[in-house]
Amino acid sequence: MSIPSARETFRKFLAQKGLRVTSQRLAIFDAAFARTEHFTAEQLLDYARSIDDSVSRATVYRTLPIMTKSALLREIDIGSGEKFYMPNSAPNIQIAQVVCIDCDRIFEISAPFMEWYGSTVSSKLGLSPVSQRLQVSARCNTLRDTGSCPKRA
Amino acid sequence: MSIPSARETFRKFLAQKGLRVTSQRLAIFDAAFARTEHFTAEQLLDYARSIDDSVSRATVYRTLPIMTKSALLREIDIGSGEKFYMPNSAPNIQIAQVVCIDCDRIFEISAPFMEWYGSTVSSKLGLSPVSQRLQVSARCNTLRDTGSCPKRA
């Protein structure tokens, strides 16, 4: 979960798939794993360039699917046009996303019941669940009551 | 729930909002409500043009938000770039989407517990849920076992 060992996971994943370990891929990886908040592809490009300024937008977009498929990154689509990403420290946990309409923040919260739900729903259709996500849009109670949002920066 | 009464709902909604009843809006409405499967904006344009060939893409895109806000249409975003729509026969029911990775179909299934889940998850963050969706990606059991998908056309 520390950066070195996750990076090692990434190297192994690349080797295993017959993919090459390049300085750009490593820079993108390091940039992503230095983040604690959600980020977009464009932001990741900025971060990665501050490590290795030869990184291009195309390579970021080509590397993102590699990282999401290896479960190193979690992809979050809140239907706003652009996708968000997040280092995946615990790949097996079921997580729900709560998007605050007031401050546009994305909160993630463990939702262990979701797995059962997905299985139940799928089996009624003769399907086996691969992944599931619960996405909630919500408003800030504090903002409603006091007129200001404590979560807002 | 038959087409005439839903259409009446649409007329009333337009009148109520001070929006004009135009032949294009009615054509788009009729086209949408003649469908039993999910459709995209582009498909809706085709359908609507077969009723009134003066309908433009722009008007479809301008009418869709009107219909989704009036709860006549349900919008479904499975993160595939384009959004899907569906006539909303029972606006108050909580529905989960199950997307089959094998045949790309979208199944919808009643998920009455979802509302409680959304509330539970939100309240932990001091938020009030506005809407929630549960989306499951799944694979077809029959395809896995027999090599062909019965749901596929």
Add this chain to the structure above:
DNA sequence: CTGCCTGCAAACTCTTTGCACGAAT
């Protein structure tokens, strides 16, 4: 050396928007 990876820029997809005309109220 081989061929996967790269940056660049153009292309692509879906959706939104500015404009002047036309139709609903």
Add this chain to the structure above:
DNA sequence: ATTCGTGCAAAGAGTTTGCAGGCAG
């Protein structure tokens, strides 16, 4: 008569891709 709604085409945002050269294995 107003003014909202329309079609057209261009613009926009985010992402993908073709190409020629570069670097990992």
